[in-house]
Amino acid sequence: MAAAVELDGVNVTFGDFVAVRDANLVIEPGEFFSFLGPSGCGKTTLLRTISGFIEPTRGSVRIGGKDMKGIGPNRRPTALIFQNLALFPMMSVAENIGYGLRVRGVPRHERDEKVKNLLIQVALAEHGHKQVSELSGGQKQRVAIARALAVEPSVLLLDEPLSALDLKLRQHMRAELRAIQKRVGITFIYITHDQGEALTMSDRIAVMNAGVIEQVGNGRAVYAEPRTPFVASFVGENNGIRGRITSVANGEAVLDTPIGTLRGRNPVGLAAGQDALLFVRPEALRIGAGAGALFEGEALDVAYEGSVTHISMRVRTGQKLTVTLGGGAADALPQPGDTLQVGFEPRDGLVLAKAADA
Numbered sequence: 255m256a257a258a259v260e261l262d263g264v265n266v267t268f269g270d271f272v273a274v275r276d277a278n279l280v281i282e283p284g285e286f287f288s289f290l291g292p293s294g295c296g297k298t299t300l301l302r303t304i305s306g307f308i309e310p311t312r313g314s315v316r317i318g319g320k321d322m323k324g325i326g327p328n329r330r331p332t333a334l335i336f337q338n339l340a341l342f343p344m345m346s347v348a349e350n351i352g353y354g355l356r357v358r359g360v361p362r363h364e365r366d367e368k369v370k371n372l373l374i375q376v377a378l379a380e381h382g383h384k385q386v387s388e389l390s391g392g393q394k395q396r397v398a399i400a401r402a403l404a405v406e407p408s409v410l411l412l413d414e415p416l417s418a419l420d421l422k423l424r425q426h427m428r429a430e431l432r433a434i435q436k437r438v439g440i441t442f443i444y445i446t447h448d449q450g451e452a453l454t455m456s457d458r459i460a461v462m463n464a465g466v467i468e469q470v471g472n473g474r475a476v477y478a479e480p481r482t483p484f485v486a487s488f489v490g491e492n493n494g495i496r497g498r499i500t501s502v503a504n505g506e507a508v509l510d511t512p513i514g515t516l517r518g519r520n521p522v523g524l525a526a527g528q529d530a531l532l533f534v535r536p537e538a539l540r541i542g543a544g545a546g547a548l549f550e551g552e553a554l555d556v557a558y559e560g561s562v563t564h565i566s567m568r569v570r571t572g573q574k575l576t577v578t579l580g581g582g583a584a585d586a587l588p589q590p591g592d593t594l595q596v597g598f599e600p601r602d603g604l605v606l607a608k609a610a611d612a
């Protein structure tokens with residue numbers, strides 16, 4: 255089977271500004287694929303390029319194996335859902351969903367049958383007769399999805415569709431969207447700046463920074479095996495400590511840093527003499543004299559949250575680090591002002607190349 259979507263050296267520029275730089279990607283049929291990155295990194299531009307509202311300045315987009323050059327948005331097998339849904343307020347739920355079919359001249363009975371099935375797929379079977387204004391935010395969301403699915407796209411593109419909802423509903427809709435995607439089985443391409451959304455819903459995630467796809471992988475890979483400092487700091491909390499590599503051996507690197515000599519894994523194969531960053535997650539840091547202390551610092555703030563405690567601390571260079579302790583540590587929590595001995599296992603340290611502009 256042909257890939258659902260292939261990007262081949264896609265560049266999009268606006269004047270001198272490069273919004274998307276050299277995107278290469280293969281998205282498989284039936285995947286829930288997310289683009290994750292901060293506001294302004296080029297996610298919407300890339301989505302609009304896939305849907306045909308923007309032609310790439312360079313490179314090509316293939317959908318289902320077919321080059322899309324010169325093929326306009328309404329002739330592509332894609333449907334796009336925006337943040338503001340754009341439902342028709344004067345129509346019922348069923349009329350909204352059947353709209354695209356009516357425009358295409360699909361006969362009434364066929365249309366009704368299809369709308370009925372779509373209502374079931376988005377769990378709105380009892381709501382077809384209602385006015386859009388009678389629905390909750392989450393229900394409106396599902397109407398927008400059903401309406402987009404009605405014309406049987408092979409790829410559904412979703413541009414931050416949950417960002418207008420409140421937190422609770424947003425979290426509920428994650429599971430809901432994922433379930434709908436599994437039921438209908440088509441490719442979903444989802445864009446978001448929210449790592450929680452991307453991690454919980456996606457089969458794979460492309461992490462974007464300033465127009466560049468820095469890493470593609472499943473949630474576990476981008477969280478546990480980041481390959482760039484940006485991915486390491488954008489996906490989840492992380493502590494990054496600068497230094498210079500003094501030696502490498504057995505997949506590990508030893509880093510000379512202003513707070514001491516630190517050791518971590520060296521997955522990208524950096525060499526001695528290179529400037530680098532060592533990343534260690536807050537939950538991988540240990541405190542206490544018995545922890546194989548590597549450096550020390552001063553506790554600034556100790557936030558007990560029951561299941562975890564977050565400690566903000568400052569090391570000799572003035573840099574602030576975060577330590578997260580599990581609930582079991584509650585009896586022996588430090589106080590602000592305490593000197594902390596801090597250590598971590600080399601396997602929990604990750605040594606990555608310092609970004610060119612860092």
Ligand SMILES: Nc1ncnc2c1ncn2[C@@H]1O[C@H](COP(=O)(O)OP(=O)(O)O)[C@@H](O)[C@H]1O
Nearest residue numbers: 268271273291292293294295296297298299300
């Ligand atoms: N039509 C346009 N003309 C000029 N610049 C644009 C245009 N569309 C987007 N940009 C710029 O491209 C960058 C990426 O925008 P966008 O793709 O909307 O980012 P995101 O969706 O990740 O927030 C931004 O700096 C934005 O200002």
Ligand SMILES: [Mg+2]
Nearest residue numbers: 294297298299
């Ligand atoms: Mg956007």
